[in-house]
Amino acid sequence: FLALAGYGCYAIWDSRQIYSGADAALYETYKPQSTDTESFEELQKINPEVIGWLTVYGTSIDYPLVQSDDNQKYVNVNAKGEYALSGSLFLDYRNKADFSDFCNIIYGHHMEKKSMFGEVEEFKEQDFFDSHRYGFLYSDGKERGLEFFAFLEDDAYSDVIYNPELED
Numbered sequence: 001f002l003a004l005a006g007y008g009c010y011a012i013w014d015s016r017q018i019y020s021g022a023d024a025a026l027y028e029t030y031k032p033q034s035t036d037t038e039s040f041e042e043l044q045k046i047n048p049e050v051i052g053w054l055t056v057y058g059t060s061i062d063y064p065l066v067q068s069d070d071n072q073k074y075v076n077v078n079a080k081g082e083y084a085l086s087g088s089l090f091l092d093y094r095n096k097a098d099f100s101d102f103c104n105i106i107y108g109h110h111m112e113k114k115s116m117f118g119e120v121e122e123f124k125e126q127d128f129f130d131s132h133r134y135g136f137l138y139s140d141g142k143e144r145g146l147e148f149f150a151f152l153e154d155d156a157y158s159d160v161i162y163n164p165e166l167e168d
Contacts, residue, residue: 027064027079032138040064040138047081051097052139054089054106056148058132060114065106065137067091074107086115099139 032040032053043064044050052065064079066088074090077083091097092105108117122128135146 030064031062032143037141043079047079049081050079051091052099052137054135054137054146056132056135056146059119061089061117061119061135063089063108065089065091065139067093067095067097069093071107075109089117097139099137099144 027043030039030043040050040053047066049066049068050064051067053063054065055062066074066079067090068074070093071090074088076085076087078086079088087109089106089108091099092107095101095104109115119132123132129148133148135148137144137146
């Protein structure tokens with residue numbers, strides 16, 4: 001009985017650790033402001049692979065964006081470059097870091113408690129999609145307005161999702 005109780009306590013603690021690592025509040029101090037980008041630049045000093053910040057209006061999606069030379073690194077690494085099962089929001093490695101491609105693919109975990117892309121499931125409802133289709137992307141010292149036109153939900157272990165054909 002003690003072993004089961006111990007395992008149960010560990011499982012609860014472990015889940016809390018994972019979700020606390022995905023909390024947007026951890027990055028709030030680094031969020032670029034139109035009058036002050038110094039804090040965002042500090043995050044880039046911690047991890048030079050931080051390339052931007054994504055915010056979707058009316059949702060909890062408000063995180064730094066990273067990009068590496070493959071699509072596996074940030075599945076289990078946070079924006080500070082530390083190991084974290086919650087991972088990061090990251091741009092496909094084949095996209096240009098300046099977001100000049102016609103279509104940019106951003107990956108992130110679908111997590112409970114509205115962490116990371118946890119609200120993606122709600123986008124299946126047309127009313128929710130229509131009322132949350134805009135946001136902004138901060139990159140290269142500029143804020144850019146965004147309009148979302150599609151989303152895709154897939155298994156985190158799918159090889160196909162990380163290898164789409166990107167063509168102009």
